[in-house]
Amino acid sequence: METVPVDSKNVFYPPGGILMWIIIFLELFTFGMALVAMVYYGSLERELFHESRLLLNASFGAVNTVFLLTSGFFMARSVMELKQDHVDKSIRYLWITMFLGLCFLILKGIEYNSKIDAGLDMNYNLFFTFYWALTFFHVVHVLVGIIILAITTYNLKKNAAKVELIDVEAGAAFWHMCDLIWLLLFPIIYLIF
Amino acid sequence: MKQITIIWGLLMVLTFSTAFVSESDVNYAAILILGIAVLKFALVSFEFMELKKAHLLWKYLVLGFLALFSALVLFIL
Numbered sequence: 001m002e003t004v005p006v007d008s009k010n011v012f013y014p015p016g017g018i019l020m021w022i023i024i025f026l027e028l029f030t031f032g033m034a035l036v037a038m039v040y041y042g043s044l045e046r047e048l049f050h051e052s053r054l055l056l057n058a059s060f061g062a063v064n065t066v067f068l069l070t071s072g073f074f075m076a077r078s079v080m081e082l083k084q085d086h087v088d089k090s091i092r093y094l095w096i097t098m099f100l101g102l103c104f105l106i107l108k109g110i111e112y113n114s115k116i117d118a119g120l121d122m123n124y125n126l127f128f129t130f131y132w133a134l135t136f137f138h139v140v141h142v143l144v145g146i147i148i149l150a151i152t153t154y155n156l157k158k159n160a161a162k163v164e165l166i167d168v169e170a171g172a173a174f175w176h177m178c179d180l181i182w183l184l185l186f187p188i189i190y191l192i193f
Numbered sequence: 194m195k196q197i198t199i200i201w202g203l204l205m206v207l208t209f210s211t212a213f214v215s216e217s218d219v220n221y222a223a224i225l226i227l228g229i230a231v232l233k234f235a236l237v238s239f240e241f242m243e244l245k246k247a248h249l250l251w252k253y254l255v256l257g258f259l260a261l262f263s264a265l266v267l268f269i270l
Contacts, residue, residue: 009246009247009248010248011248011250011251014244014247014248014251015242015243015244015246015247016242021251025254025258028258029258032258032261032262035262035266036262036265036266036269039265039266039269039270040269043269043270058212058215062208062211062212065208066205066208069201069204069205069208069233069237070201072237072241073197073198073200073201073204073241075241076197076240076241076242076243077197080197172242173242176237176238176241176242179237179241180234180237180238183230183233183234183237184230184234184262186230187211187226187227187229187230188266191211191215191226192223192226192227192266192270
C-alpha cells in the first residue's frame with residue numbers, strides 16, 4: 001500500500017482530502033437548508049406535520065441509525081487496520097461496512113413499500129413531499145457509498161500495494177458523510193414534529 | 194482501537210436515549226432530541242472521521258455548521 005506521509009494538521013490535508021471535505025460541506029449545507037425549510041413549513045402547519053409524522057415508523061428509523069453508526073464504526077476500524085498494513089483485516093471490516101449499508105437499504109425499502117401501499121406517496125401532503133425527497137436523496141448517497149467501498153475492496157484484494165491510503169480515506173469520509181446526514185434527517189423527520 | 198469502540202458504545206447509548214426521550218412526556222423533548230443528534234454528529238466527525246487530527250479551521254467549520262443548523266431549527270421551532 002502506498003502511504004505518502006500526510007500532515008493532517010496542514011489546512012490543505014484534512015483526513016480524506018480537501019476535495020472530499022468540500023463535497024461534504026456542500027452536501028451538509030444542501031441537506032441542512034432543506035431540513036430548515038421543512039422545519040419552517042412544519043411551524044406553519046403544525047397539526048398536519050405532527051399527524052403525518054405519526055404515520056412514520058420511528059423504530060425503522062432508530063434501527064437504521066444503529067445500522068449506519070455501526071457501519072461507520074467498522075469503516076473507521078478498516079482505515080485504522082490499513083494504516084498498520086493489516087490488509088486482510090481491513091478488507092474484512094469493509095465487507096461488514098457494506099453489509100450494514102445493505103441492511104440499511106433493505107429496511108428503507110421495506111419502509112418505502114409500506115408507505116406506498118398505504119397511499120402515502122410524494123403528493124400526499126407537504127410533509128411526505130419532504131420525507132420522500134430527503135430520504136430518497138440520502139438513499140442515493142448510501143448506494144453511491146456502497147459502490148465506492150466495493151471498488152476500494154476490489155482494488156485492495158487485487159493489488160493492495162498499488163492502493164493509496166488517501167483514496168481509501170476519501171471513500172471512508174464519503175461513507176461517514178452518509179452517516180452524518182442521516183443523524184440530522186432522523187430526528188427532524190421522524191421525531192421532532 | 195479501544196477508543197473508537199467506546200465511542201461506538203456511547204453512540205448506541207445516545208441512540209437509545211433518543212428513542213426514550215421521544216417516547217416519554219419530557220418537557221423540551223425537541224431540544225433534547227436535537228442536542229443528542231448534535232452530540233452524535235460531533236462524535237462521528239471528530240472520532241470516526243478523525244477530524245480531531247485535522248487543522249483547527251476544519252474543526253471550526255464543522256462546529257460552525259452544527260451551531261448554525263441547531264440555532265435555525267430551534268429558532269423556527
